[in-house]
Amino acid sequence: DQQVKQNSPSLSVQEGRISILNCDYTNSMFDYFLWYKKYPAEGPTFLISISSIKDKNEDGRFTVFLNKSAKHLSLHIVPSQPGDSAVYFCAAYTSGTYKYIFGTGTRLKVLA
Amino acid sequence: DAGITQSPRYKITETGRQVTLMCHQTWSHSYMFWYRQDLGHGLRLIYYSAAADITDKGEVPDGYVVSRSKTENFPLTLESATRSQTSVYFCASSPVTGELFFGEGSRLTVL
Numbered sequence: 001d002q003q004v005k006q007n008s009p010s011l012s013v014q015e016g017r018i019s020i021l022n023c024d025y026t027n028s029m030f031d032y033f034l035w036y037k038k039y040p041a042e043g044p045t046f047l048i049s050i051s052s053i054k055d056k057n058e059d060g061r062f063t064v065f066l067n068k069s070a071k072h073l074s075l076h077i078v079p080s081q082p083g084d085s086a087v088y089f090c091a092a093y094t095s096g097t098y099k100y101i102f103g104t105g106t107r108l109k110v111l112a
Numbered sequence: 113d114a115g116i117t118q119s120p121r122y123k124i125t126e127t128g129r130q131v132t133l134m135c136h137q138t139w140s141h142s143y144m145f146w147y148r149q150d151l152g153h154g155l156r157l158i159y160y161s162a163a164a165d166i167t168d169k170g171e172v173p174d175g176y177v178v179s180r181s182k183t184e185n186f187p188l189t190l191e192s193a194t195r196s197q198t199s200v201y202f203c204a205s206s207p208v209t210g211e212l213f214f215g216e217g218s219r220l221t222v223l
Contacts, residue, residue, distance in 0.1 A: 006154070034211060043202055043214030044155070089155060091212075098143050098162065099170065100212060104154035 003027045004092050006103035014111050019077040021106050023090035026071065030092035030101075035064060035075045038087045038105070047088075048075070080110045115139075118203050118215035126223050131190045133218045135203030141213070143206040144186040146170075146178065148199040149217075155202065161186055193222045 005024045013019045021035075031052040036044040050057040050064045050073070057064050063076045077084055091102045116137040125131050135144065146158040147170075157170030159178040167178050175197060177189045186205075190197055200219050204212040 036212075036214075041217075043204075043216050044212075045214070046211040049211065091155075098206065099157065099160060099168075100145065100206075101157065101171070102147070102155035104152065 001026075002104070003030075004090060004101050004103040006088075006090060006106050008106050009104070010107040010109070012109045012111060013080045015082060016079045019075075019080045019084065019108055019110065021075040021077075021088050021090075021108065023073045023075075023103055024071060025073075025092050027092070027094070027101075028071065029094045031095050032093055033064070033066060033073050034091045034100075035062075036089045036091060036102075037084075038089065044089060077108075080108075082110050082112050084108060085110045116203060116205050116213055116215045118201075118218045120218060121216065122219050124221045124223065125193050127194060128192050131193050131220065133188045133190075133201055133203075133220070135186045135188070135215060137184055137186075137203075137205040137213075139205060139207070139213070140183055141205035141207050142183070143208070144180065145204040145206070145212065146176070146186070146188045147202045147204065148172065148197075149202060150199050158188065158201075190220075193220075195222050198222045 034049040035047040038044040048062045066073045087105045089105045093100045119134045145160040147155040156172045161167045161180045203215045
């Protein structure tokens with residue numbers, strides 16, 4: 001039973017445009033959400049996070065939005081750059097458990 | 113240098129053999145994790161540990177054993193490897209709250 005889902009396996013975007021990556025979750029106990037970026041042959045690296053008490057968090061070109069009623073979060077990258085081409089994973093956990101559950105990933109390709 | 117290191121980076125073994133993947137972190141993070149990455153499944157949690165001598169099952173623990181006698185080490189053992197355990201394995205660590213820091217991964221092939 002997949003508790004964190006990324007329904008789009010891949011996404012292509014033109015350089016300079018907005019990239020929107022989506023993530024849905026089923027466990028209403030999750031209260032902390034993270035996005036990770038992964039390049040081939042490397043470990044995932046942390047990108048941005050949001051706690052359930054917020055609905056938006058920004059860090060430079062990256063913004064994460066959380067819609068708790070829809071159990072949905074999204075990552076916006078503006079403007080997209082070729083170096084952003086990677087696999088993006090969303091993850092979630094419940095405070096106190098630290099059992100981080102990841103989605104299946106979305107491969108983003110930013111076209112120059 | 114401080115960080116999290118995994119060894120070996122690449123391993124080929126045969127069905128039925130025991131394999132141990134090592135993970136070492138220098139930050140003294142309380143939490144450590146083992147994930148496997150497979151196409152179509154993303155990153156799946158195998159085991160995690162909140163502190164030395166405290167471990168717990170993740171999503172896919174069957175066929176794996178972990179131990180944590182020291183805070184900095186978290187080895188993962190496949191007691192009798194199967195072909196379905198061919199995967200890329202990632203170790204990660206975390207302070208009490210916040211982000212996970214991942215190692216570079218160990219690619220395991222079971223023939």
